[in-house]
Amino acid sequence: MAATGKSCAIGRFAAFLSQRGLRLTAQRRAILDAVFGTHQHFTADELLVWARALDRSVSRATVYRMLPLLTESGLVRALDLGKNSKVFDPNYADHPNHNHLICENCDRIIEFESEEIARLAEDIGRRLGFEVTGQKLHLTGACVEFGARGTCAHKGRRHGRSG
Ligand SMILES: [Zn+2]
Ligand SMILES: [Zn+2]
Structure with a gap:
């Protein structure tokens, strides 16, 4: 499910961004590649590390601003596991x-x-x-x-x- 799910999820998110008048910048694209290139659940800090491995210019602020957009789009969900840091799940796009x-x-x-x-x-x-x-x-x-x-x-x- 990785390949088809990924390009589809990225396309859907790009459409979501443009509805809000936001562009899919290189930084945002790297974050999306990190999010939908994994089936693992992640914290904001883990996502920052992964996205920076793809594009060193990705800033913490951009990651923290992207996460609410991703959850609002319905493609990513925040899981409340009762831990200190929120865990995000990229698998709802394919498996709601x-x-x-x-x-x-x-x-x-x-x-x-x-x-x-x-x-x-x-x-x-x-x-x-x-x-x-x-x-x-x-x-x-x-x-x-x-x-x-x-x-x-x-x-x-x-x-x-x-x-
Ligand atoms: Zn165990
Ligand atoms: Zn899950």
Whole structure:
């Protein structure tokens, strides 16, 4: 889903910008490439590092001004995981109804989609006279190895970029 999703998301965001009279500058383009070049969830500071790797002129201020635009466009969502810094998720452009498993030990975030949950949500909505139009389920816990070894393989790797 990376290649098609990426160019499509960038095109949609460019249209969103032009509706607001904003141009897709080189800095903004580098930020977009960083955002939609990954399926990883990121903090503002991580995004700054990634975008600067693509274009050294990207400023912190531009990143911080871009994030509200990205969330307003609906292509990126801010996840409230109860942590100090907000985590942003670039995967809603392609997968608007995905859910998350969140490890409380290593902060790993695993995404999943479930037809069964979607059906269940519809059933619940029907029963309560409500039309369900979206789902975002956050399940918290720990990676299985945490129980056995007391730590996660992923621990401390939060800031690496794997994909
Ligand atoms: Zn996600
Ligand atoms: Zn873990």
